[in-house]
Amino acid sequence: MTVSFLAPQKNIRIFAHRGLAAGVPENTLAAFSAAVAAGADYIETDVHVTQDGICVIHHDPVVRLGGTTWQIADEPYETLRALDLGAGESIPRLADALSAFPEVRFNIDVKARDAAEPAAQAVIDADAIDRVLVTSFDEATRRAVTALLPGVTTSASSRLIIAALPWMLLGIPSRVAAVLSGIPVVQIPEKRGFLRLVSPRMVRVMHRAGIEVHVWTINDPEDMARLHRWGVEGIVTDRCDVAVRMTRS
Numbered sequence: 001m002t003v004s005f006l007a008p009q010k011n012i013r014i015f016a017h018r019g020l021a022a023g024v025p026e027n028t029l030a031a032f033s034a035a036v037a038a039g040a041d042y043i044e045t046d047v048h049v050t051q052d053g054i055c056v057i058h059h060d061p062v063v064r065l066g067g068t069t070w071q072i073a074d075e076p077y078e079t080l081r082a083l084d085l086g087a088g089e090s091i092p093r094l095a096d097a098l099s100a101f102p103e104v105r106f107n108i109d110v111k112a113r114d115a116a117e118p119a120a121q122a123v124i125d126a127d128a129i130d131r132v133l134v135t136s137f138d139e140a141t142r143r144a145v146t147a148l149l150p151g152v153t154t155s156a157s158s159r160l161i162i163a164a165l166p167w168m169l170l171g172i173p174s175r176v177a178a179v180l181s182g183i184p185v186v187q188i189p190e191k192r193g194f195l196r197l198v199s200p201r202m203v204r205v206m207h208r209a210g211i212e213v214h215v216w217t218i219n220d221p222e223d224m225a226r227l228h229r230w231g232v233e234g235i236v237t238d239r240c241d242v243a244v245r246m247t248r249s
Contacts, residue, residue: 005105005133005153006184006212013234014243015107016040017217018059021238027057028089029100036104039244044107044216044236047094047119048072050080055094055118061111063091073114094119098126105131107187107236113141120148135187155185155214171201173208180211187214187236190223200230207231221246 019031020038032043046059054077063070065083072080080091098106106128110119123132129152136142139157146154156164160180167175180186186206190198198215206213214234218224224235224246237243 004130012228012232012247013042013214014040014240014247015042015044015214015216015234015236016240017044017236017238018046019043020240022241024087025085025089027059027092028085029092029097030087030089032097032101032104035240036101038241039248040240042105042107042234043097043101044109045097046109046111047115048112049115049118050075050077052076053118055115055122056080057092057094057097059111073112094122095125098122098128098132102126103131105133107133107135110134110136110141110145113138113144116141116144117148120145123149123152133185153185154183155187156180156183161186161188165197168197168202168205171205173205176205176211177209180209184210185212185214185234187216187234189216190218190227198227198230198232203231218243 016035018026020035021031022034024030024034027045035043045057047055047057048061049055050072051074058072061072063083083090108119110116123129129149133153133155134145135155137158139159142154142157146152164176164179188197203213212233214236215227215232216236218227218235218237219239221242224243227235228247235243
């Protein structure tokens with residue numbers, strides 16, 4: 001099935017942050033399955049690359065188990081695949097996740113520059129370009145992935161958010177749109193230190209700039225409901241089951 005990542009929809013977009021770790025390890029196929037079963041149709045996940053060039057799903061650059069650590073970039077995939085993360089789950093390849101959930105949309109955070117090409121290839125091989133959003137905190141990494149996936153949906157890197165921030169706070173949507181040209185989404189926390197990034201006014205400015213606002217990581221039901229009222233399009237949450245009940249009941 002071909003879908004558009006940001007296809008218009010009635011309900012707020014609920015992103016299952018690393019899946020739903022309900023008795024299973026995060027960022028595993030079991031966590032993704034639990035999230036889909038709970039009603040989330042967006043999976044947020046993270047990728048790195050192994051020594052032998054395999055794009056794998058894991059948040060940190062190292063795997064820590066029982067006092068032992070494995071640096072993902074220094075290990076072949078077969079070594080990492082043999083590790084039991086708990087509940088019989090192992091580190092999946094991005095290709096495995098895209099294949100296992102062919103109708104689910106994935107928000108893929110590329111954590112390492114060297115993972116850009118393997119991540120893009122996994123998306124191409126799965127014919128999944130229309131159902132993924134690729135992003136990275138690092139602008140060079142984001143650009144490297146999107147260059148290999150023409151037309152893919154992407155959200156702003158940290159550098160671009162910082163560049164757009166003064167115009168966001170001043171309420172000048174034309175300048176925000178200019179800085180974020182070609183980028184339809186910002187994914188940001190509510191606050192960064194003392195600075196509030198998300199407010200009703202900010203959401204209105206971003207909408208006037210033609211940009212969606214997704215907020216992370218929101219686990220409190222009252223915060224979910226408030227952000228929904230403010231008009232944000234997406235909530236990234238560890239508790240997608242709670243978010244589904246709060247926003248779709």
